[in-house]
Amino acid sequence: MTTTVLGAGYAGVMAANRLAGRGEEVVLVTPNAWFVERIRLHRVATGLRENARLDLQTVLNPAVEVVQDTATEIGDDKIQLAAGENLPYDTLVYAVGSGTSDRNGACRIVSEEETERLRTALAEAPDAPVTIVGAGLTGVELAGALREAGRAVKLVSTAPDRRAIQAHLRFLARQGVEIELGRRVDPAGIDGLVVDTTGFTVPSLAADSGLPVDDLGRLLVDEQLTVPGHPNILGAGDAVHSSFRAACATALPMGAHVADVITARREGRAGKPFRMGYVLQCTDLGSGRGRVQFLHPDDTERAIAIDGRAGGLVKETICRMTVRWLSQERDRAGRYSWPAGA
Ligand SMILES: Cc1cc2nc3c(=O)[nH]c(=O)nc-3n(C[C@H](O)[C@H](O)[C@H](O)COP(=O)(O)OP(=O)(O)OC[C@H]3O[C@@H](n4cnc5c(N)ncnc54)[C@H](O)[C@@H]3O)c2cc1C
Missing domain, CATH: 3.50.50.60 (FAD/NAD(P)-binding domain)
Known part of the structure; x- marks a missing residue:
């Protein structure tokens, strides 16, 4: 079979x-x-x-x-x-x-191809400020990476309800990211270099x-x-x-x-x-900083989080673990296990 x-x-x-x-x-x-x-x-x-x-x-x-x-x-x-x-x-x-999409002409980073398109656009306009639409984890991680790369960044979004995202935005604001919350915008209606990180197809x-x-x-x-x-x-x-x-x-x-x-x-x-149950949600905030938000199995947030360089270190470790889980499964089928749900 x-x-x-x-x-x-x-x-x-x-x-x-x-x-x-x-x-x-x-x-x-x-x-x-x-x-x-x-x-x-x-x-x-x-x-x-x-x-x-x-x-x-x-x-x-x-x-x-x-x-x-x-x-x-x-x-x-x-x-x-x-x-x-x-x-x-x-x-x-x-x-x-x-990861496929071409909804409004804005750049996106949902696939390798679209990521390459944004990379080229950034290289062609090295001093251009970047507007990110959407304060989900992708938008937040991109904002952190752009600041690390020395870019002027504005992040526009509806107000986030997750506490972790609110904490990320406070961190990004301290790094110089201009944050504008509370309005839903159409990425196609914004001038300049725009990255749409709202949802996916x-x-x-x-x-x-x-x-x-x-x-x-x-x-x-x-x-x-x-x-x-x-x-x-x-x-x-x-x-x-x-x-x-x-x-x-x-x-x-x-x-x-x-x-x-x-x-x-x-x-x-x-x-x-x-x-399945969730345990952590880890975010890369750029420059080696990150946040590890502990979760209840149903994906709601616990009151505990690890921030700063320690958070960045754990995030990098988890990223490496994702590849390691796959290669361990390659070497011994059935080895990978995951937390049960509530
Ligand atoms: C910038 C970014 C950061 C992220 N960070 C996190 C994070 O920190 N934590 C987290 O949990 N998730 C994160 N995600 C989400 C995560 O990457 C996705 O949820 C995950 O990749 C989904 O895995 P998948 O196997 O379903 O699909 P994918 O990893 O997208 O793989 C699907 C594969 O299918 C192939 N394919 C597509 N169409 C066809 C076809 N017709 N025939 C054959 N093959 C096809 C594609 O080429 C691709 O290789 C992030 C995503 C992005 C973009």
């Missing part, structure tokens, strides 16, 4: 490793011959880091067959690839992530293939991360609709869980519902 995994991000690589290490035949379809550490893209955009690429073999089990291509349509038992070939599958893992592959999707085009899955009416298609990561936050912290356990569901079914057992 062959499982085909679409997407070599955090969810896809985790699923592929966990299955391949258990003897499953796994085919991984990916447009790129490398793994992108998306959580580093704000530093790539600002020139603080050359790129966010890792050789696939650093994180991927060598038993996984890699097909370098893009899936353009999903059928009942085969996938249409951009190069023209049809790829048959027994089980499919949909893990195409998020997902590839339209599931919708184009007639699979059930939500309003944002995210694949609908049940508690076992399986598409209703399509028992051989499972989904993980940003590209699926779930009650969990779109995050690398969610994509890794989801990727592991779909592998566990597939293994259970192969062995004649029923798969378990997906459960």
